[in-house]
Amino acid sequence: MNRHLPCLLLLALLATVSLGATTTDDGPTRLVPRLREGRRLSVDFTITNPYDRAVRVKRLFSTCVCFKLTVDQRFLLPHAEATISVAIDNSNTSGLQTQRIYVEFTDRRLEMITRTLQWMVVPDVAVDSIPPSGPFDRRPEKAIRRNVYLFTSHERPDELHRLEEIIMVTSPPLTRPAGGLKVTGLEYDGSLWNWQQRQIDPGTVLIVGRAANPDAEREPAVLKEKLIVHTNHPRKAKIELRIYTALDYEATDPWAELR
16 A cells, blocks of 8 residues: 555646646645635546556545546546546635545445645635634644634533633735734624634734623523624635534533534
């Protein structure tokens, strides 16, 4: 499974990137050019039937729902080639993206063909979850906290003072609006949370959520709410965040049930 066969880059990235691929298990195919968030990328690459018999492609799938996959022919003679087309949606992503593509045949005895695509995304506006301890002057290093659009909390309904979410909204210099990124408004459709914003620097705003009434005791419930963040960024003026809060008397670890 670790045979690394050569991969040929056929065309530079313009509106479409065409990539040469090999047979089973080649190494990562790197897309060197940086892409801006929200720009759809079309990638074409070839696969070769590595078997001394004809095969039929059963399905294509990947590790990312952001991919739309098509193949120009599903029946391949021995060592014949087919072209896989990948449409990539870069919405709400940033940084190095690595995803795998799988080509499965109708004969399950045959090994699937796999490909790895890598590309870099520069965000217009990134949304990250920040630990209560910070740091608050840079994006978190852990991938699980980056590009987060669902925020979950789990707390006892009589301990609302423990509720806290810290959201970092950032725009890097390359895509930042003139005069800096600003949050121009917050819309929240619930009553449990109170949301406040704080400008950290020209490219960073912190949004801090705490209980609107920390001394209250509410009925046990699971609340699914929305927080809409309005910004001055022309390409990302409205960001919709989902806020999922479980109030449970059995709660101990604030994240235990919703990890």
